[in-house]
Amino acid sequence: MGKIIAVVNQKGGVGKTTSAVNLTAALTASGAKVLLCDFDPQANATSGLGVEKKSALHSVYDMVIGGVAPEKCVVHTRFGDVIPSAASLAGASVELISLEKREFRLKAQLDKLRYAYDYILIDCPPSLELLTLNALCAADSILIPVQCEYYALEGLSDLMTTLRAVKRSLNPKLDIFGVLLTMFDGRTNFSNQVAQEVRRHFPGKVFAAVIPRNVRLAEAPSHGLPILAYDRSSRGAVAYLAVAEEIRRKG
Numbered sequence: 001m002g003k004i005i006a007v008v009n010q011k012g013g014v015g016k017t018t019s020a021v022n023l024t025a026a027l028t029a030s031g032a033k034v035l036l037c038d039f040d041p042q043a044n045a046t047s048g049l050g051v052e053k054k055s056a057l058h059s060v061y062d063m064v065i066g067g068v069a070p071e072k073c074v075v076h077t078r079f080g081d082v083i084p085s086a087a088s089l090a091g092a093s094v095e096l097i098s099l100e101k102r103e104f105r106l107k108a109q110l111d112k113l114r115y116a117y118d119y120i121l122i123d124c125p126p127s128l129e130l131l132t133l134n135a136l137c138a139a140d141s142i143l144i145p146v147q148c149e150y151y152a153l154e155g156l157s158d159l160m161t162t163l164r165a166v167k168r169s170l171n172p173k174l175d176i177f178g179v180l181l182t183m184f185d186g187r188t189n190f191s192n193q194v195a196q197e198v199r200r201h202f203p204g205k206v207f208a209a210v211i212p213r214n215v216r217l218a219e220a221p222s223h224g225l226p227i228l229a230y231d232r233s234s235r236g237a238v239a240y241l242a243v244a245e246e247i248r249r250k251g
Helices: 016-029 044-048 060-064 087-096 102-116 130-138 156-169 189-201 215-223 235-250
Strands: 003-007 034-038 075-077 080-083 119-123 141-147 175-182
Touching: 003 016, 003 130, 016 034, 016 044, 016 080, 016 119, 016 141, 016 175, 016 215, 016 235, 034 044, 034 102, 044 215, 060 087, 060 102, 087 130, 102 119, 102 130, 130 156, 141 156, 175 189, 175 235, 215 235
Parallel strands: 003 119, 003 141, 034 080, 034 119, 141 175
Antiparallel strands: 075 080
8 A cells, every 4th residue: 555645844945846746756767656646736746747737637626626536637647647736726725614524635535546556745735724734634644845045944843833733633643754855055064054953853854865956956847857857867866866765765
């Protein structure tokens, strides 16, 4: 049965979607069967795997709000499977409020797909609201991208508070799968200081591989490609392959 991992951080610009897309591709390249559920209304993970947002017959909105069978929403790509997002998801938080078992709508659907995948990654919106709560209730664990910049740990206390509340009342098995350092610049003392601080806050949870600042990594989404397809020899591609290997070793 596949593991469901939510890629979450309520701060924007930390490499959350970049990590979700490229870990999907890297895990797929390693031989795993992977599904990426794009649960962010911006739908950047959808386009990052080369799927045209308007071309998909069904989206994650149709699955969660409309009750469309999850297998009908899956789009197959050579980089891994994806349940695409759509602009309609932006209003889903309001629609969810009146629905029965509103926190578990995503879980009920993704559980039907567990048997078909080794990993299901959820790209969460950059906020702590009802969509993210659905992802936390659906997930076995969370992966937290943290950028190696000033204020890196700002807001993480809110995420940890939410995590504890979800564990206490909604999903007692939820745990931190790993913390991923992104936008790392080894030439600066500051990046190294931030990395040390994050490792101190999350002992034993930080991936050994770090994601460097890399121009090719930043360019890849504009071509609708994960970094492995855009420039497999780049530092960004090598880093995500290393993280994928760590994920595989964790089981």
